[in-house]
Amino acid sequence: MWNLHIIEDKGTMKVLMLGWEFPPLINGGLGIACLGLGRAMAQQVELSFILPKVDPSFLVEQLELIGLNDLNERSVDREGVEKSLADFTNVKWIEGEVTQRLFPYQSEEVERAPGHREMDQYRVERDKKALAGEKIIDRLKAVGLDERLAIFNDGTLYGDDVGERVWAYAQVAASLAEDMDFDIVHAHDWMTFVAGLEIKRRTGKPLVLHVHSLNYDRGGPDSRGWIYDIEREAMTVADLVIPVSRYTGSICIDHYGIDAGKVHFVHNGADPVETYRSKSPFKAGLVLFLGRLTGQKGPRFFLEIAAKVLEKNPDVVFVMAGTGEKMVELIEYGAFKDVGDRLHFTGFLNKEKVNKLLSMTDVYCMPSVSEPFGLSAIEAAQYGIPAVLSKQSGVSEVMTHARKADFWDVDLMAQHITELLGDEEAYEEAVKFSLEDQKNCTWEAASARIVELYRDQLGIHN
C-alpha cells in the first residue's frame, strides 16, 4: 500500500513514460503503439519517454525522448529536479518488500535492512550526483552507473542477455528519474516494469503499467518463469494497470490474479493512413496473414484454414507476410498439405511492401491464439479490407462487425472466408462495416481515456 502524495495544482500534469521499442529503431507493435500514444498524450500532458535506444535524428513534437544510448550531451533540469525533490520530501513512505524480491542478484541489497537506511543510501547517491555537476553522464559516473550504458550501444534490444539489459535499464532509468520532475511513471510492458517499480520505490510517484502483451500471450497459459514473475509482481504493486483490451484485462485479473478494481482497459488507436487499391492478379481472391510467424499468431491455423478453403475454391490465393521461427516448419507443412502454389510466403516486408500487399488483399485473416490487441487488423480495415478474426483478440472488441471464430475453429474460419469471397453483397457490407469500425479507433480517444483514468484512479488532475 502506498500513501500517494498530494499534488498542488501545477497546471500541466507531467508524465514519465518508460518504453522499450520506439520507432524508427524497432518497428514492432509495441514501438508503434508507444509512438502513437506518445504523440497523442503529448498534446494533453507534459510527456517524457526514457528508452533504451533512440535515433537522435528522430524527433516527435512536444515529446521528450531520452535514450540510454544517447546521454552524453544531456544535462539535468536543475529547477525541475529541485521542485521534484521538494515534492519528494512531502511523501510519506511505507516500505514494501516486493522490489527487493525482484532484485535477488544484487548482493549488497541482501545485507540492507528495509526502511530508512535504504533511503539514506539514495540520499548519499544523490549528494554524489549533485557534486558531479549538471551533465547526466557525469552524474551517472559519480554513482558508477555509466558502465551499464554500454549494453545499449549494440544492435539488439532482446537477445539472450535481455535480462541483463532489463536490469541495466532499471538501474539507469531510476537514477535518471531521480533527477527529473514528474507526477506519474507509466511503464510499457515487462521490460520496463522493473524500472517502474524501482522509480516508484525511490520517488513515491504512482506507477501505471500499460500491458501490450503478456507472457501468457507469448508462451501460453502454462508458461512460467522470471518474466511471468516480473509481470505478476509489478501488476500487484502498481497503482493502475492499463491493458490494451478487455480480453487482456481478463487475463490480468483471472490468470495473474490482479485486483480487478485497478485494471482498466484502454483500446489502442491507429494513425490514419493514406490508402490505395492496386490491381491483384488473383481473381478468386487474396487472403492475407500479417504478423510474426510464431505460435502466438496462429500461422499454422492459417495454413489449415487455407487448405479448407481450397477444398471448395481451389483458386483462392493465400499469403503469409512476415518472418519468424516457425517459417521453415510452415513452408514444409504447406508443401505437405499440397497448398504451395496457393499459399505464398513473402518473408520480412518493409512498410511500403506491406501497404502494397494491403492494397491487393481481399480478406484479412487473424487466427491469433492470444492477441492482446492486433493493430494490423485496424490497418487492414483502413484499407477497406473485411477481417476474419480470432475471438481471442483485443481488436475483435473494436471491430464489432467483423466475422469471428475461436482460433482453433478452422472450419468456421474457412466458412467465413468462403462466404466473404463468394457473396458479393455480404462482401460489400463487410467492407462498409470495416471502414466504420476502424474510425472509432484513435489515439486521441485512447489518450483522453488514459488522462481520465489518471484523474479518477490516481486522483491526479491535469
Add this chain to the structure above:
Amino acid sequence: MKRFFNRLSKILVPDPQVDSVSESPKSKKEPQKQSEEKSASRPQLPPICFFFAAHQPNRLKAYDFFDIGNDPFYEDDELNQSLLDEACETCYLPANQLFTELIEEGAGQFQLSLSVSGVLLEQLEHFRPDVLASFQKLHATGGVEIVAETYYHSMNFRSSKTEFSEQVAKQMAKIQEVFGVQPKAFRHTACVYYNALATCVEDLGFESMLAEAVAFPLAGREANRLYRSPNCKELKTHLRNGILSDDLAFRFGDRDWTEHPLTAQKFVQWCQGSGGEVINLFMDYECLGQHQGAETGIFEFFRALPQAWQELAGNFLTVSKVAAALEVAGEYDCHEPTSWAYLDKDLSAWGGNAMQGEAHRKILLIEDTVKTKNNPELLHQWRKMQTAEHFYYMSTKDGEVAAFHERLRPYPSAYDAYLYFMNALSDLQIRLDEE
C-alpha cells in the same frame, strides 16, 4: 565412412565367377559362353568406356510474391550467363581441347561418349558459339559418340511418359542439328534406371542404356559386364563402375583421401585388377576443371591416362561399340528407380522431401493445359521448369551430401529454392488462364 565403404565394396564387388541362380535359362547360357571365351583370351584387358554428361540448368531468380502476375521472366539471366562462362572457361574449353588432342594422338585408341543437354546447347548457341564450335570440333575427330537424353535434363518419366518421349525426341532433333548424328545409346538424367524406363527406352528405338551398378539387382555379380532388363528384348544395359568413376569424380582432389594424389599409373593398375569385360567410367563433364578444379591436377591426369593404359595393352571404346562387341552377361532386374547420386543411389536428392514432391507433382499437373494452348514459348518455359536442378536445390538432405547441395544451390536455402519455384509456377498458372 563413405570412403571406407566405397573402398571396401571395391574389394568385394569384382568377383567374376559368381552368377546369380535367379537368372532366366535364356540368359544363363550366354555368361557361360562368355566365361569360356574369356578364359581363352585371358591376357586381354577390358576396355575403358568413358561417358561424360555436360549440362547447365536455367537457374531461377529470387522470384518473389509481388512478381506473380507481373513478371513473365523467371530466370536469373545474369547468374546463368556468368556460371555458363565459368563452366566454359574452367571445363568445356580446356577439356574439349585436351580430348581433341588425345583422340588425335590415338594412344590406346582413345575415344569417349558424351551427352550435351538441349538446354546447354541452347545456352551455348546464344552466349558462347565459340564453345559450341569446340564441342563440334571435338565430335568431328570421330572419337566421340553422342549419347541421347531428355532435352531439358528432366526427371518426369514416372509422371508422364508422353512428356518424357517428347523431350527425348526434341533432344534427338537438336543433336541431329548440332552434330549431324542420331544417337543409339540413351542416358537418363542422373543415370536413372529401372525396368519400366528401360522398356520405354527400348520402345523409343535405342540399342543400349546407361545405368548405375546397384548392389541389390546385381545380387553379388560383377558390374563390369553388360546386362539386360527382364522386360527388354534387345536393349543392353551398361553399368557404371561406381568406385572407379567416383575415384575420379569425387575423391580425386581430396587431400584427406589415403590414395591422394592419384596418378594415371596407379589408376590404370586399379582398372587392370577390376576384372570383367568393360570398365564403365561415367561422370559429369564438369568433373574436369569444376568439381575437380584444375589445381587438383585432373587435366594432367587425363593427359597421361591413355598412354598409361596403352602401356598395359589396354584400349578405350564408346558405349555403342561396347554394346556391339559384347553379349549380355545376365538379367538385371531393377524394379525401383536407381541413380548415380551419392551413396543412396536413388531419387532422394530430387524427391526426398515434401517440397520437392509437391513442386514436381504440380509442374507436371498442368501438362495438358500447357499443351492445349499451342504456345511454343509457354511450352518451352514450362519444360525448362522441369529441369532436375530446380528440385535438387530444394533438398534438405543432411550429412556429407548436404555440402554438395549447398555448393550448387544458388539460393541461401532449400526453402528459398522452393518458394521461388512455387511463386514462378503460380505466375505460369495465371498466364495459362489468361492465354
